[in-house]
Amino acid sequence: MVNEAALDAFYKTVDQNQDDYVERLREAVAIPSISSMVDHRDDVVRMSHWLTSLFEKLGIKYEVRDIGSHVMDNVDLKLPPIILGTYGNDPNKKTILVYGHYDVQPALLEDGWSSKPFDMIESPKGQLIGRGASDDKGPIIGWLNAIEAHQNAEIDFPVNLKICFEGMEENGSEGLEKLIANEADKYFKGVDAVCISDNYWLGVTKPCLTYGLRGICAYKVTVCGPGKDLHSGVFGGTVHEPMTDLFHLFSKLVTPNGDILIPGINDDVAPLTDEENQAYQSLEFSLSELHSAIESKTNIYDNEIETLQHRWRYPSLSIHGIEGAFSSSGFKTVLPAKVSGKFSIRIVPNMEPKRVDELVEKFLKDEFAKLGSKNTLSTECLHSGKAWLANPNHWNYVAASKAVERIFKCKPDLTREGGSIPVTLTFQDALNKNVLLLPMGRGDDGAHSINEKLDRSNYIQGIKLFGAYLHEIASCKAE
Amino acid sequence: MVNEAALDAFYKTVDQNQDDYVERLREAVAIPSISSMVDHRDDVVRMSHWLTSLFEKLGIKYEVRDIGSHVMDNVDLKLPPIILGTYGNDPNKKTILVYGHYDVQPALLEDGWSSKPFDMIESPKGQLIGRGASDDKGPIIGWLNAIEAHQNAEIDFPVNLKICFEGMEENGSEGLEKLIANEADKYFKGVDAVCISDNYWLGVTKPCLTYGLRGICAYKVTVCGPGKDLHSGVFGGTVHEPMTDLFHLFSKLVTPNGDILIPGINDDVAPLTDEENQAYQSLEFSLSELHSAIESKTNIYDNEIETLQHRWRYPSLSIHGIEGAFSSSGFKTVLPAKVSGKFSIRIVPNMEPKRVDELVEKFLKDEFAKLGSKNTLSTECLHSGKAWLANPNHWNYVAASKAVERIFKCKPDLTREGGSIPVTLTFQDALNKNVLLLPMGRGDDGAHSINEKLDRSNYIQGIKLFGAYLHEIASCKAE
Ligand SMILES: [Zn+2]
Ligand SMILES: [Zn+2]
Ligand SMILES: [Zn+2]
Ligand SMILES: [Zn+2]
Numbered sequence: 001m002v003n004e005a006a007l008d009a010f011y012k013t014v015d016q017n018q019d020d021y022v023e024r025l026r027e028a029v030a031i032p033s034i035s036s037m038v039d040h041r042d043d044v045v046r047m048s049h050w051l052t053s054l055f056e057k058l059g060i061k062y063e064v065r066d067i068g069s070h071v072m073d074n075v076d077l078k079l080p081p082i083i084l085g086t087y088g089n090d091p092n093k094k095t096i097l098v099y100g101h102y103d104v105q106p107a108l109l110e111d112g113w114s115s116k117p118f119d120m121i122e123s124p125k126g127q128l129i130g131r132g133a134s135d136d137k138g139p140i141i142g143w144l145n146a147i148e149a150h151q152n153a154e155i156d157f158p159v160n161l162k163i164c165f166e167g168m169e170e171n172g173s174e175g176l177e178k179l180i181a182n183e184a185d186k187y188f189k190g191v192d193a194v195c196i197s198d199n200y201w202l203g204v205t206k207p208c209l210t211y212g213l214r215g216i217c218a219y220k221v222t223v224c225g226p227g228k229d230l231h232s233g234v235f236g237g238t239v240h241e242p243m244t245d246l247f248h249l250f251s252k253l254v255t256p257n258g259d260i261l262i263p264g265i266n267d268d269v270a271p272l273t274d275e276e277n278q279a280y281q282s283l284e285f286s287l288s289e290l291h292s293a294i295e296s297k298t299n300i301y302d303n304e305i306e307t308l309q310h311r312w313r314y315p316s317l318s319i320h321g322i323e324g325a326f327s328s329s330g331f332k333t334v335l336p337a338k339v340s341g342k343f344s345i346r347i348v349p350n351m352e353p354k355r356v357d358e359l360v361e362k363f364l365k366d367e368f369a370k371l372g373s374k375n376t377l378s379t380e381c382l383h384s385g386k387a388w389l390a391n392p393n394h395w396n397y398v399a400a401s402k403a404v405e406r407i408f409k410c411k412p413d414l415t416r417e418g419g420s421i422p423v424t425l426t427f428q429d430a431l432n433k434n435v436l437l438l439p440m441g442r443g444d445d446g447a448h449s450i451n452e453k454l455d456r457s458n459y460i461q462g463i464k465l466f467g468a469y470l471h472e473i474a475s476c477k478a479e
Numbered sequence: 480m481v482n483e484a485a486l487d488a489f490y491k492t493v494d495q496n497q498d499d500y501v502e503r504l505r506e507a508v509a510i511p512s513i514s515s516m517v518d519h520r521d522d523v524v525r526m527s528h529w530l531t532s533l534f535e536k537l538g539i540k541y542e543v544r545d546i547g548s549h550v551m552d553n554v555d556l557k558l559p560p561i562i563l564g565t566y567g568n569d570p571n572k573k574t575i576l577v578y579g580h581y582d583v584q585p586a587l588l589e590d591g592w593s594s595k596p597f598d599m600i601e602s603p604k605g606q607l608i609g610r611g612a613s614d615d616k617g618p619i620i621g622w623l624n625a626i627e628a629h630q631n632a633e634i635d636f637p638v639n640l641k642i643c644f645e646g647m648e649e650n651g652s653e654g655l656e657k658l659i660a661n662e663a664d665k666y667f668k669g670v671d672a673v674c675i676s677d678n679y680w681l682g683v684t685k686p687c688l689t690y691g692l693r694g695i696c697a698y699k700v701t702v703c704g705p706g707k708d709l710h711s712g713v714f715g716g717t718v719h720e721p722m723t724d725l726f727h728l729f730s731k732l733v734t735p736n737g738d739i740l741i742p743g744i745n746d747d748v749a750p751l752t753d754e755e756n757q758a759y760q761s762l763e764f765s766l767s768e769l770h771s772a773i774e775s776k777t778n779i780y781d782n783e784i785e786t787l788q789h790r791w792r793y794p795s796l797s798i799h800g801i802e803g804a805f806s807s808s809g810f811k812t813v814l815p816a817k818v819s820g821k822f823s824i825r826i827v828p829n830m831e832p833k834r835v836d837e838l839v840e841k842f843l844k845d846e847f848a849k850l851g852s853k854n855t856l857s858t859e860c861l862h863s864g865k866a867w868l869a870n871p872n873h874w875n876y877v878a879a880s881k882a883v884e885r886i887f888k889c890k891p892d893l894t895r896e897g898g899s900i901p902v903t904l905t906f907q908d909a910l911n912k913n914v915l916l917l918p919m920g921r922g923d924d925g926a927h928s929i930n931e932k933l934d935r936s937n938y939i940q941g942i943k944l945f946g947a948y949l950h951e952i953a954s955c956k957a958e
Contacts, residue, residue, distance in 0.1 A: 214712060218810050227774020233693060233898025236825050237737050237795025238769070238786045240777045244735055247798060251730035256723055256850040258716050290717070295706020298719045298853040307717045316716025318814050319726060323807065326800030331697050331821060331861045333898070335797050342810060346715050371735040374777040382810045419712025419812070 002475045006155040007406075010467050013153040014145070018460045021145045022128065024054075025459065028102075028137045029120040029130035035080065035103035035171040038073050044080040044167045047102045051083055051140075051165060058147050060163065061086045063187070067175035079175055080167030084187050087147060088160040094473055095160040097191040097431070099423060100140035100198060101169030104132035105448045112450045127453040134454035135447035139197035139440045140165055142459065146467045158474035162191055169198070169423075177426050184430040193396040194427045194435040195469070197462075201442050202415050206284035207404045207465070209397055210437035212312060212416030213424060215387035217356045218344035220323075221249065221364060225375040230335040240373040242339045243325060249377075250341050252367050254317040258300050258310065260345070262317075262363045265356065269314060270349045276313075280305045283413050289443070312416035315351060319343045342382070346418060353384035388425040389416075394434040399472035406468045407461050438469065481954045485634040486885075489946050492632040493624070497939045500624045501607065503533075504938065507581075507616045508599040508609035514559065514582035514650040517552050523559040523646045526581045530562055530619075530644060537626050539642065540565045542666070546654035558654055559646025563666050566626060567639040573952055574639040576670045576910070578902060579619035579677060580648030583611035584927050591929045606932040613933040614926035618676035618919045619644055621938065625946045637953035641670055648677070648902075656905050663909040672875040673906045673914040674948070676941075680921050681894050685763035686883045686944070688876055689916035691791060691895030692903060694866035696835045697823035699802075700728065700843060704854040709814040719852040721818045722804060728856075729820050731846050733796040737779050737789065739824070741796075741842045744835065748794060749828045755792075759784045762892050768922070791895035794830060798822045821861070825897060832863035867904045868895075873913040878951035885947045886940050917948065 014021075033047035034040035048064065055062045062085040069078045080103065107117035115121045120130030128138070143163070150157045168174050180188070201208050223242035230239070254260050285304050291297050301307045310316065324339040326332045347356055361379050368377040390397070392414050404412040421437070428435045440462035446452045493500075512526035513519035527543065534541045541564040548557045559582065586596035594600045599609030607617070622642070629636045647653050659667070680687050702721035709718070733739050764783050770776050780786045789795065803818040805811045826835055840858050847856040870876070871893050883891040900916070907914045919941035925931045 216712070216812075220810075225773075225775060225777045230773060231898060232795075232797040232799070232823060233695070233825060234790065234896070235773060236797045236897065237789040237793060238779055239773055239775075240735060240779055241737075241797055243798040243800070244733055244737075247726055247729045247732075248735060250726040253726075254723055256719060256727060256852040258720075258723075294704075294709060294714060294718055296704060296718075298704045300717055300719055300853075310716040311713065314716060316711075318711040318715045318720055319722040319804075320711070320811055320813055321722070321805030321815065322801055325798075325806070326821060327802055327804070327806035329802055331699075331823070332799055333695075333823065334799055336800065342805060344711060344810075344812065346712060373735040374779075417713070418715065418717075419710060 002471050007468060007471055009153040009155055010149055011464050013149040014460060014463050017149065017152065021459065021463065022456065025128060025133060025138055025141055026120040028141060029132050030118055032118045033103045033167065034106050035168050037106055038075050038077065041077050044103050048081050048083060048167055051102055054144055055085055058144060065179060067179060070174055082176065082179055083165045085163030088157055090160055093159050094192045095162060095190045096470065096473060097162040097164060097188060097194045098143050099164045099194065099196045101136045101166050102140060103167045103170050104135065105170050107131035114451055122456065126456040128456055128459060129451055129453045131452055134441035134445035134452055136198045138454040138459050142197065142440055142463045142466055145463045149463065149467065158471045162188060173423060176423060180426050180430045188431055191431055191433055193433050194431065195438050196424060196435065197438050197440050198421065199417060199437050199439045200445055201439055202413055203284040203289060204442045204444050206410060206413055207408050208413035208415040208439065209392065209400050210415045210417060210439065211392040211397065212389040213387065213420055214346040214348050214418050215353065215385045216344055216346055216420055217353050217384040218382040219360060220340050220342055220380045220382050222338065222340040222378045223375050224338045226337040229337045232333045232335045235335055240375050241335055242375050243336055245371055245373045245375050246322065246339050246341050248371055249364060249367055250319055250343065253343060258316060260315060260317045262359055264359045265315065268351045268355065279414050280308060283308060311418040313348055315348055316346045317343060348387045349389045351387065353386060357381050385420050385422055386425060388428065390435050395476045396434040396436045399476050400436055400438050400469050402472045403465055403468035407465045481950050486947060486950055488632040488634055489628055490943050492628040493939060493942050496628065496631065500938065500942065501935065504607060504612060504617055504620055505599040507620060508611050509597055511597045512582045512646065513585045514647050516585055517554050517556065520556050523582050527560050527562055527646055530581055533623055534564055537623060544658060546658060549653055561655065561658055562644040564642030567636055569639055572639050573671045574641060574669045575949065575952060576641040576643060576667060576673045577622050578643045578673065578675045580615045580645050581619060582646045582649050584649050586610035593930055601935065605935040607935055607938060608930055608932045610931055613920035613924035613931055615677045617933040617938050621676065621919055621942045621945055624942045628942065628946065637950045641667060652902060655902060659905050659909045667910055670910055670912055672912050673910065674917050675903060675914065676917050676919050677900065678896065678916050678918045679924055680918055681892055682763040682768060683921045683923050685889060685892055686887050687892035687894040687918065688871065688879050689894045689896060689918065690871040690876065691868040692866065692899055693825040693827050693897050694832065694864045695823055695825055695899055696832050696863045697861040698839060699819050699821055699859045699861050701817065701819040701857045702854050703817045705816040708816045711812045711814045714814055719854050720814055721854050722815055724850055724852045724854050725801065725818050725820050727850055728843060728846055729798055729822065732822060737795060739794060739796045741838055743838045744794065747830045747834065758893050759787060762787060790897040792827055794827055795825045796822060827866045828868045830866065832865060836860050864899050864901055865904060867907065869914050874955045875913040875915045878955050879915055879917050879948050881951045882944055882947035886944045
């Protein structure tokens, strides 16, 4: 049973201290911890110091893990550290691991921001506008605020917390996967479940819990012909052109309606169950939100449910471009000698990258043979990642759902997403524990865009949500 | 009747002075008159002065025509002048216009030249190696050497010569077309035929006369969808992707064997006549030359005749690239919002660019409609130029053919080319006179490549050829 009095005291403390929490976020936003820019690497490290100072203040034990260096823009740079934290060590409590990142995307006033991106302001509508406010400084500081509020309210913290904050998420999370794998039986030993707050509500009014992400298989398909680029006037019509072959080949991958034509590719797609289909009926989402996101009305499906199902639980295939062809403005009489088309397939349960690779390679080879071209074909898998799907009936989700009902007076949407968040699968595979994505911000926060914002209400209610979630975990029976 | 004694005296003088002609070419090559580089514009102008000095020495009347300025690499530059010359004004003689260019392609030792590109050397095999030796300084100086040899041999020059030398050929011939059109009834009044020496033998042993060039129609086909580039994870599978549409569309343009699939496009292609087909039987050309030119064996046709016919007298379609898609190395999860595919059709008699435009636009529109995409399509003709075909039975060709037989003891190949030399059509249209392409160099001269060369024998025999051609013109009956 949840200790209702304790929770009420926690809520009250959060409300009373909300201006302090906003100031704390402002301080963090002021540190331009952009991980993808050489000149800001020191700021990323500074941000790690800012966090460990707060850990010390709150009595969170921590280790700052040096994960080596990497080369970026031809500069050898030390990677920002991964901060591991431990708050509480009571064998009678569950242990929850929370992950977040303290680095941010680049931002310049000249990009079109309405205010300086690293001087957080609060708009009259209560939007806290600044780079990193929502992605991911608001959420990571949210966890720390929740700890502090328990201390201030003098109530017992309901779980043992393990913390993993990295500073390279916006730049490939270099070094993270290895550290997680190494620490699975060490620092992360005893973790019962994982919670990540680094995504968004589907819309702008209703909270959600996210239990699935699509994976990806990315390919580079190279057609080679002449030994060098040729003049199309002199040789056009007399040699097999790699571009012609590539267009024929890629036209056979997917229809303009998005149906993938590679035989067998859809065979492993998990069938849509009644229960799952039912869950789509109540989601907060409208086509007008899609239209404003894509800035056009070129959606394939004329209804919300099919649109979301094709974003979340069906595979898709996109052609990204061609390397080696003429790509500038204007015109050039070139017959490109060697061209590499790039495409990727977003994969879903129960598709396996290895099987997808086989099907793709066989299909391309067979179709290329049909062309009767003397050019040569090669296919390379550039990158792949499995889809992620958690059990949304696990106590981790049940606790989060109850917490949402407490704070927002409604059941959360159960959502999936179309893109990948690789760390999700990394934790699930390394720890073999349930992973929950519990977003703090809204669907229109503009995480990687100009005028990134976090609504004050999402921030403050989010802190309460995190606390309530941990209290619900403490009181749930199942393991 | 040709004055055989005069011609013999001319040949003898050319042979006696051949080392001076080589020195003269060396002097010209030493001026790096690269028209496409800002820093070398002064050298192009210097080259024009070098030429007019020679005109003065030889008593050629000339006018240096200022054709204004242009902007290149953001610099406002005066265009190199067009040099117009007149040698002789006898109403009883025919008047022949010769065209050439005194600018050259860029060249750097670092590009892989075996010797300094602007310090002409003579190899043990008698190759004069240097930038511009063959394209086009050898030929234009060839005409002047022929004049000088007549003076030295004290024989009458057989025709009136009009000269048109430009300094922007390697950079778009800016200003030339307008000048020719303006001067058709003025400076070029009374011209009976045109001769251009700015192309090459088909192979390396047999001279040719060139009487046809393909034209071109170039297109930019734009497919627009979302208002901005999207993340393929979030939106893949739910929106119509411009890249998918473009690949479907372009796959319908041409087969991997080079057959154009646009309905009606082949209807206006002039049928191959028996006489024309017969002329292909004796051409000096082998597939092994093609293989070494394309550095592969990816030719469509397994015989020389079809290969040349598809290079010269049938249309071809080449896809050059895509603007707006991902074109770098590596991978990017982008769903491009607006992509423009570029392709061009090499056109032949009797195809008309306007009709080709209509067929292309209708076809793309019809095929796009079949895709059922909500994206939008637009087609733009970027550039077009008609094919050029001269009458190879005209006295201008007959004279050149007889001259070849005199110098080389064989009938020349009658060739066409696959690319365009726009000035050819410009002269033909403006003057309404027969135009002949009479090459001096060999097919392996490497005009725009490293180690450009002109064989000493081609240079010296070429000077004789030019003279003999003018004598044959003087003696031919027909007008
Ligand atoms: Zn994030
Ligand atoms: Zn982010
Ligand atoms: Zn030239
Ligand atoms: Zn040239």
